[in-house]
Amino acid sequence: MKEKARWMRVLTDHLRGLFAPEGGPIILAQIENEYNMVRKTYGADGERYMAWCVELAKSLELGIPWIMCVGGAQGVIETLNGFYVHNDVEEHFEKHPDQPALWTELWPGWYDVWGRAHLTRSPEDIAYAVARFVAAGGTGVNYYMWHGGTNFGRTSMHLQTTSYDFNAPLDEFGLETTKSKHLGLLHKTLDRCADVLLRNAPPKPVS
Numbered sequence: 001m002k003e004k005a006r007w008m009r010v011l012t013d014h015l016r017g018l019f020a021p022e023g024g025p026i027i028l029a030q031i032e033n034e035y036n037m038v039r040k041t042y043g044a045d046g047e048r049y050m051a052w053c054v055e056l057a058k059s060l061e062l063g064i065p066w067i068m069c070v071g072g073a074q075g076v077i078e079t080l081n082g083f084y085v086h087n088d089v090e091e092h093f094e095k096h097p098d099q100p101a102l103w104t105e106l107w108p109g110w111y112d113v114w115g116r117a118h119l120t121r122s123p124e125d126i127a128y129a130v131a132r133f134v135a136a137g138g139t140g141v142n143y144y145m146w147h148g149g150t151n152f153g154r155t156s157m158h159l160q161t162t163s164y165d166f167n168a169p170l171d172e173f174g175l176e177t178t179k180s181k182h183l184g185l186l187h188k189t190l191d192r193c194a195d196v197l198l199r200n201a202p203p204k205p206v207s
Contacts, residue, residue, distance in 0.1 A: 021063035031057040035071030081105030086132035105144040109167025123182035137202035
């Protein structure tokens, strides 16, 4: 916890001037990630840790909302991740009626491990997932990853290759792909329809 607090202060001080209240592009910040994967292991100690994370986030005074992805605590927005999450939106609103549905990790592919095939995902499939999420009442989507890359000269996690291509919309040279152009058209369409999508109740599906 001591090292986490030190790191968060160094990082946020480095980014001062880039947060939305200061006229910058950063509109959200994340203080923990996927804690639900280990939540049962740590029990009451873990819940105290999560509450401490919220207090740490508030003490940094960034002026923007804080989030936790797949595992939250009182005082932050809990968000979703996965390949498809439209079926999780209703449950999210039941648990958090005062929060928007934000998808902070939409996976356009996956990382590579030695001995397994490169996992790809079509632009059409991703666009379908985004459209279904928005139709279910989703408000915001973040791609993980939008820009692929390679950790040249660096290590990676157990069995993972140094490439983090992730079949991302932008390749590791920063160049556009068919996927980025296809999704860009979808984003423009959603932006044009934002008033209707964000200010009306989600429609009920009809078979």
